[in-house]
Amino acid sequence: MTKILVLTSGGDSPGMNAVIRAVVRTSWNHGIEVYGCHGGYQGLVDQNIFAISTVQVAGCIQHGGTILRTSRCKAFFDQEVRRKSINFLQEKGITGLVIIGGDGSFRAASMLSHEGGIKVIGIPGTVDNDIIGTEYTIGFDTARNTALRAIDSIRDTGASTSTYFLIEVMGQRSGFLALDVGIAGGAEYILTPEFPLTIDELVTQIKEPHRKRNSLIIIVAEAGLPGCSLDIAKQLKQMTPFEYRVCVLGHIQRGGSPTVMDREIGSRMGYLAVKSLLEGKSEVMTAIQNGNLVLTKFPGADAGYRKLEDKNIFEMSRILSL
Numbered sequence: 001m002t003k004i005l006v007l008t009s010g011g012d013s014p015g016m017n018a019v020i021r022a023v024v025r026t027s028w029n030h031g032i033e034v035y036g037c038h039g040g041y042q043g044l045v046d047q048n049i050f051a052i053s054t055v056q057v058a059g060c061i062q063h064g065g066t067i068l069r070t071s072r073c074k075a076f077f078d079q080e081v082r083r084k085s086i087n088f089l090q091e092k093g094i095t096g097l098v099i100i101g102g103d104g105s106f107r108a109a110s111m112l113s114h115e116g117g118i119k120v121i122g123i124p125g126t127v128d129n130d131i132i133g134t135e136y137t138i139g140f141d142t143a144r145n146t147a148l149r150a151i152d153s154i155r156d157t158g159a160s161t162s163t164y165f166l167i168e169v170m171g172q173r174s175g176f177l178a179l180d181v182g183i184a185g186g187a188e189y190i191l192t193p194e195f196p197l198t199i200d201e202l203v204t205q206i207k208e209p210h211r212k213r214n215s216l217i218i219i220v221a222e223a224g225l226p227g228c229s230l231d232i233a234k235q236l237k238q239m240t241p242f243e244y245r246v247c248v249l250g251h252i253q254r255g256g257s258p259t260v261m262d263r264e265i266g267s268r269m270g271y272l273a274v275k276s277l278l279e280g281k282s283e284v285m286t287a288i289q290n291g292n293l294v295l296t297k298f299p300g301a302d303a304g305y306r307k308l309e310d311k312n313i314f315e316m317s318r319i320l321s322l
Contacts, residue, residue, distance in 0.1 A: 003095065006097075014255070014257070017060040019270040036052045039069050040101070041076040043068075100125045132303045150247070151181060159215050163245050166236075168226075175307075179317075187219045191219065193221060195311055199235050285298055
């Protein structure tokens, strides 16, 4: 293997640049030329790739987002489009691919492997932390720290004005982000897709005499419905005697300088990805399991998404918020 391609696909997440930097520098250390393309698979479809040197990744580790830019490319799931992309890679002598993204990106990489013999290694990157097979995905720690800073600031305003706040965080299918920032931010209530509370249940708890206070924080995972907290606040206002305000954090959670954790794990995963390609491995992703960095198979097409399973931690959160 003398040439590899690295790309970022799907949503961006802080720490992707640390991965790219590690892939490029590890590759060049082993005499491998590294190529990139802008916009994920779309750049490959457009046959617009470029060489990346170690100098070009200098100074990128502290920046959020991805220097390679990213997108979602539905066209790549067309077999004829893939055939042209495979032919292009073969003409260029590129036999390895490192893909930083989520399960959809990994499925596309598997197709490249099956149809064109390209060796592929995946690196999980999403702020939702919901990829099957790994306990951690690149960007999650930065996102939860960004959200926590916002919660702390809003708490100050709530206490000063006796206002109840609903703070909506990302988490399209899982509540890992909502749970972590809820506990760390001292939230009174945490609503996740796995363990939701009905409006009636939430109203009953808010009205309990021993839970009355000047202000409180309710953390809401968007659960595939961005802006859902606005409807929840409207219903609560009608059913309780309190004033509610909503703060939807949205894409602010994806930006910002990556934390130590995202930079360090991203660097380790990028290094392992290249070493694994050199060993002939393919259709595996780097993962954290039981606190250790390992390789594991790509999630199957029907694997679904990782979800919260321990309901007991919500009982702990409830007790600590009394």
